[in-house]
Amino acid sequence: MLTPQESDELFAVTRRLSSEGLTVVLISHKLREVLSFATRIAVMRRGKKVAEVTPAESTPSSLAELMVGERTPPEPPHPSQPGAVVASLTNVSSGTLKDVSFEVRAGEVVGIAGVDGNGQRELAALLTGLGDVEQGTLELLGSARVHLTPHEARRLGVAHIPEDRLHHAVVTDFTVAENMALGRQHEAPFAKGARIDFEGRLARTVSLMETHDVRPRAPQLRLGALSGGNQQKLVVGRELDANPKLLVAVQPTRGLDLAAVDAVRRRLLEFRAKGGAVVLVSLDLEEVLALSDSVVVLHEGRVTGSFTRGEFDERLIGRRMLGVRDA
Amino acid sequence: MRETLRAALPSVASIITSLLVCFIAVAVLRGGLDVAADAFLAMTWGAFGDFPKFFDGGSSATLLRPLGESATKAALLTLTGLSVAVAFRVGLFNIGAQGQLIVGALAAAVVGAGVELPAPLHVTACLLASALGGALYALGPALLKQYRGVHEVISTIMLNWVALSLVENWLVTGPLRAVTTGDNSIAGTAQIHETASLPRLVGDVSRLNAGILLAVAAAIVLWLWLTRFVGGFEWRAVGANAEAAKSSGVNVGRSVISAMLVSGALAGLAGAVLILGTEQRYPATIGAPYGFDGIAMALIGNGHPLGVLASSLLFGGLRAGGTRMQLFGVHKSFPELIQGLALLLVAARLMWLKVGDRLFKPKGGA
Numbered sequence: 001m002l003t004p005q006e007s008d009e010l011f012a013v014t015r016r017l018s019s020e021g022l023t024v025v026l027i028s029h030k031l032r033e034v035l036s037f038a039t040r041i042a043v044m045r046r047g048k049k050v051a052e053v054t055p056a057e058s059t060p061s062s063l064a065e066l067m068v069g070e071r072t073p074p075e076p077p078h079p080s081q082p083g084a085v086v087a088s089l090t091n092v093s094s095g096t097l098k099d100v101s102f103e104v105r106a107g108e109v110v111g112i113a114g115v116d117g118n119g120q121r122e123l124a125a126l127l128t129g130l131g132d133v134e135q136g137t138l139e140l141l142g143s144a145r146v147h148l149t150p151h152e153a154r155r156l157g158v159a160h161i162p163e164d165r166l167h168h169a170v171v172t173d174f175t176v177a178e179n180m181a182l183g184r185q186h187e188a189p190f191a192k193g194a195r196i197d198f199e200g201r202l203a204r205t206v207s208l209m210e211t212h213d214v215r216p217r218a219p220q221l222r223l224g225a226l227s228g229g230n231q232q233k234l235v236v237g238r239e240l241d242a243n244p245k246l247l248v249a250v251q252p253t254r255g256l257d258l259a260a261v262d263a264v265r266r267r268l269l270e271f272r273a274k275g276g277a278v279v280l281v282s283l284d285l286e287e288v289l290a291l292s293d294s295v296v297v298l299h300e301g302r303v304t305g306s307f308t309r310g311e312f313d314e315r316l317i318g319r320r321m322l323g324v325r326d327a
Numbered sequence: 328m329r330e331t332l333r334a335a336l337p338s339v340a341s342i343i344t345s346l347l348v349c350f351i352a353v354a355v356l357r358g359g360l361d362v363a364a365d366a367f368l369a370m371t372w373g374a375f376g377d378f379p380k381f382f383d384g385g386s387s388a389t390l391l392r393p394l395g396e397s398a399t400k401a402a403l404l405t406l407t408g409l410s411v412a413v414a415f416r417v418g419l420f421n422i423g424a425q426g427q428l429i430v431g432a433l434a435a436a437v438v439g440a441g442v443e444l445p446a447p448l449h450v451t452a453c454l455l456a457s458a459l460g461g462a463l464y465a466l467g468p469a470l471l472k473q474y475r476g477v478h479e480v481i482s483t484i485m486l487n488w489v490a491l492s493l494v495e496n497w498l499v500t501g502p503l504r505a506v507t508t509g510d511n512s513i514a515g516t517a518q519i520h521e522t523a524s525l526p527r528l529v530g531d532v533s534r535l536n537a538g539i540l541l542a543v544a545a546a547i548v549l550w551l552w553l554t555r556f557v558g559g560f561e562w563r564a565v566g567a568n569a570e571a572a573k574s575s576g577v578n579v580g581r582s583v584i585s586a587m588l589v590s591g592a593l594a595g596l597a598g599a600v601l602i603l604g605t606e607q608r609y610p611a612t613i614g615a616p617y618g619f620d621g622i623a624m625a626l627i628g629n630g631h632p633l634g635v636l637a638s639s640l641l642f643g644g645l646r647a648g649g650t651r652m653q654l655f656g657v658h659k660s661f662p663e664l665i666q667g668l669a670l671l672l673v674a675a676r677l678m679w680l681k682v683g684d685r686l687f688k689p690k691g692g693a
Contacts, residue, residue, distance in 0.1 A: 130574065151576030162574060171568045175330075182564065183575040191557045222330070 003210055011037055024115075031060045031322050040044065043067055060324045064237055067314050067322075074091075075139065080108045080293040085139075085279040086246050087106030087127060092136035095122040098299040099136070109268065109278040111292030114321050119301035120250070120281045121163070127248045127279060128160040129153030142145040154183055159244035160318040161235055163251045163281075165228070169235045176214075179223045180238050202242070211238040212263070229260030236267050247271060250281040265291060337632060337679035338627050341672035349665050357656050366655035373648030387680040393647060395533030399605060401643025405542035406597035407621025408628060408635040409549055410590045411459075414479075414623070415630040416553060417586040418566040420494045423468060423483025425618025426490035430464040431457035431595025433494050436603040436609035437503065439519030449522040454541075454599050460589040461595020464490065471585035473580045479587075493614050505608070514544065514611035525604040538600035543636065545593060550632035562586050580621070594618060623670045642666050 015037070018024045028034055033056045034041055037288040043051040044065040044218030051066045092100045097119045104110045112120055125131030126138060130148040137144055141156040153160075162168035165185070170179050181190040181201055189200030205219040214226070223231060232252070239247060250266060253261040266276055268291060282288050288295055289312055297305040297320040305320035346367075354363035354647040372378060374397050376390035407424045414421035434456040444452060468486065471477035505517040525536040553559035564584045573579050597617060602609060624642070628634030642662065649662035673679075 041389050130575070149576070150574055150580075151578065154576045160574060167568070167570050168574045169571060171564055174564070175569045178560070181560070182571065185557050185560055185564075185577075186576070194556055194558060195557065196555055196557055220330070 005034070031063050031324070035060065036065070060322060061315075062067035064318045064322045064324060067318065080272065082106065082108045082293070083275060087279070088139045088142060089126075090137045090139075092126065092133055092138055094126055094131055094134045095119075095124045097126070098301040100298075100301070100303050101136075102296050102303065102306060104277045104279055106245070106277050107272060107275045108293040109280055109291050111288035111295040112279065112281040112298060113288045113295050113317055114283075116283050118298045118321075120298060122301070123164070123298070124160075124248050124250045124279075124281055127153070127246070128158055128162075154242070157243075157245035159239035159247045161232075161239055161247070161249040161252045163254070165235060170223050170231060172222065174223055175220050176209070176226070176234065177219040178224050179234065180205045180208060180219075181185050183238070184242055207235045208234065208241060210269075216220050217261055229256045232256055232260060233263060236264050238272055240267060244276065246277045246279065248279045248281075249263060251270050251283065252280070253282075253287065254286070285314065285321070288315075289314065297321055333680065333683060334631070335628055336683045337673055337676045338629050338638065340679050340682070341627065341669045342638070344672055345665050345669035348668060349661070353655075353657055353661075362655055366652045366657050369651040369654060370645060370648040373651035374474040374644030375648070377564060379465075381486045389531055391535060392531035395529075395535035396645040396647035397640075398539040399537050399643075400646050401640045402538035402542040402600050402604070402639040403597050403615075403617045404620055404624050404639035404643050405546060405636050406593050406600060407617050408624025408639050409542075409545055409621075409632060410593035410597070410618075411621045411625035412630045412632060412635050413562075413586055413593065414590040414629060415550060415625055417562050418569060419469075419472070419583065419587060419590075421465065421468075421480050421483055421587065421590050421594075422480055422619070422622065423465060424590075424597075424621045425487050425616055426483065426487035427461035427464045427591045427594035428598040428601070428618045429490040429494050431461040431489075431502075431598030432602045432613060433498065433516075433596065433598070433609055434600035435523075436459035436516045436519060438525035439603060440608070443520065444522060446522040446526075448524060448587050449520065450603065453519075453523050453603055454596060457595040457599035458592035459595070461598065462592040464595070465587050465591025466584070469584045472587075473583055494609070499609050499611065502628075503609070503619065505677075513608075515606075518608045519603065523603055524607065525600065534605070535605040538604040541600060543640070545596070546632045546636040549589075552631065568572065594621070597621075623666055627666075627669055627673050650660075 006324055011033070014024050014026075026034065026037060035058065037274075038055060041053050041055060041058065041063070042049050043053070043063065046256060053063075053066070085103050086106050087104040088102075100119070100123070102110065112123060114120055122131055126133060127140065128150040129152055133146050140148065140153070140158065142154055145152070160169075166172060171182065174182075183194075184190050187206050189197055191197055192200075202219055206217070208214070209217050209219065213228045214233050215236075223234070226234070238251065247268070253264050254266065256264065268280065280291055282286060292309065292317050294306065294308040295312065295317060296303055297307075297317055299321060300323060304323060305317065307317060350363050353366055353621075354360045357363065357366070372380075373393050374396050377385065378390070381387075381627065404518040407428060410424045410427065410613060411421055435453045438453045438456040442449065452585045464486065465483075468477070468479045468482040471482050472479045499515055503516045505513045505515060508512060525538050527533075528537060549657070553563060561572065561577045562582050564575065564577055565579050569579055572582075599615065601617070624635050624639050627638040628636070643667060645662040650659045652661055653659050
């Protein structure tokens with residue numbers, strides 16, 4: 001990420017290069033940059049070029065519309081019955097997050113929509129004990145701690161499907177069974193006192209692999225030898241197996257094949273149906289709208305809009321994601 | 328089981344290749360395969376017992392004396408190797424085993440000579456002092472790493488020199504130097520009391536002492552800890568993927584610091600075994616760089632406590648037996664060459680694994 005000053009400098013240099021006859025291709029999701037820099041704009045959506053326009057004939061909101069597309073939001077899975085408040089943020093600031101307030105209730109999915117790098121990562125870190133509240137209050141499952149360790153967050157009942165599976169969720173050199181113990185290594189059935197409970201761990205791993213249809217069904221295999229989809233099914237299975245109250249899922253279907261995407265989404269909705277609360281961070285707006293009961297839009301770390309199912313307006317949400325005020 | 332064998336393959340293949348290459352080198356340079364064979368046999372008998380002589384009607388000493396020498400060296404290699412290996416397991420490269428060994432050795436020498444206690448207590452006190460000294464000497468780098476981000480390779484290397492200078496250039500030649508009687512000038516600290524000596528296992532026939540038992544016990548305990556206990560599991564998780572360990576609620580800082588303390592304690596114990604088992608005082612200088620050999624043992628043993636023990640037993644033996652190769656015109660440091668070559672080859676882990684996977688393809692593998 002560049003600071004505004006750095007990106008201004010970068011653009012000054014590239015502009016000079018283009019005036020000297022060089023061709024510059026700028027790939028960006030920042031409307032301001034594209035509109036001020038480009039002479040021609042090609043809009044991509046889901047791998048296809050959907051339009052080619054000039055900055056003169058475009059406005060931020062017309063571009064946003066082209067980028068997000070005009071689709072009717074999918075039907076709600078079933079109406080949610082929100083229960084008690086599980087997490088509530090009041091004017092919370094942390095890193096790029098500024099003055100963020102919203103609530104998550106039991107039995108609902110709160111989707112976080114936004115373009116990559118607008119505070120989603122910090123938000124997920126806060127909820128899982130990996131980040132600290134700098135200002136404001138975060139009340140998580142009845143606890144209003146400023147410093148929460150990941151261990152404490154897990155004890156409170158927070159589960160985490162991190163964005164970067166290989167770096168944050170699994171140890172590829174460990175076996176599948178060892179990976180299933182991660183996060184609950186001190187608890188039954190994974191431990192007996194200070195010792196590892198090999199039998200309990202194996203039995204639980206086998207049952208998780210069956211429930212989530214993970215192949216090959218080899219609990220002693222190195223986890224790294226499994227496909228990404230199977231690894232993610234294991235992560236989702238492991239996190240839900242802990243009977244959490246709040247699940248923080250960041251990009252849970254990124255890079256998965258369609259069958260695995262469906263499997264993961266189905267698990268999230270099952271969890272919600274059983275009264276679990278989900279905070280779903282995804283860069284895929286379609287996914288956010290398909291699964292969420294309410295949507296909070298983040299732009300540059302601030303909440304620029306919040307919507308509940310029924311009032312989802314893709315175009316409006318798209319504009320909020322790009323920081324465009326009302327057109 | 329299959330994974331364990333696969334993990335051990337690079338080490339075994341490297342050692343065998345290294346022995347073969349060195350064998351051929353001796354054959355070429357010293358006039359033939361028979362000379363090389365004789366030299367290697369001499370080394371083997373010198374390492375693990377002179378069986379031909381024994382079966383010719385030799386006394387048990389023909390077996391026990393070489394074994395004693397091998398075991399003494401193997402004990403030191405095992406302890407320093409475990410020291411480096413345990414730090415590896417949490418993702419730290421402890422180059423400071425030599426410094427921690429020096430501190431541990433001094434602690435053993437001081438407690439061994441300066442305190443009077445009945446025998447079993449005295450040895451125990453010396454061992455504890457050494458372990459504590461080594462651990463404390465490793466604590467600095469661990470804290471610096473955890474709280475200031477100072478790379479442990481840099482801090483431990485520098486502390487090696489600090490230990491060497493403080494102990495050998497000042498304490499041992501200055502304040503702690505043995506009081507001389509008559510015309511004899513003794514280099515090093517005062518001799519330790521007999522009660523502090525590590526007990527010999529087979530009387531005066533051989534220098535075989537309890538150090539090797541300590542080393543074997545340390546390897547087994549460490550192995551059990553890493554494989555059977557949740558705490559050891561957490562250490563391994565930290566070493567394999569610290570970010571994932573942190574997300575999983577592991578206290579990464581605590582794991583790193585406690586593993587580094589154990590690492591230092593093991594190197595310190597190596598110092599104690601050297602003093603209480605062999606030297607009986609802190610000599611003017613500890614010539615042998617056992618702390619650095621520990622790095623080789625940890626790498627050849629693939630960071631696995633039992634692997635470290637196995638490679639230490641082998642190379643401890645070869646080193647003890649190597650002196651006998653001199654009769655065939657081979658320098659006594661030749662085993663170090665074998666060790667160095669094996670270390671070089673084991674660095675090509677991935678190559679060996681590829682070769683192994685091609686040779687023993689698992690059926691239906693991914």
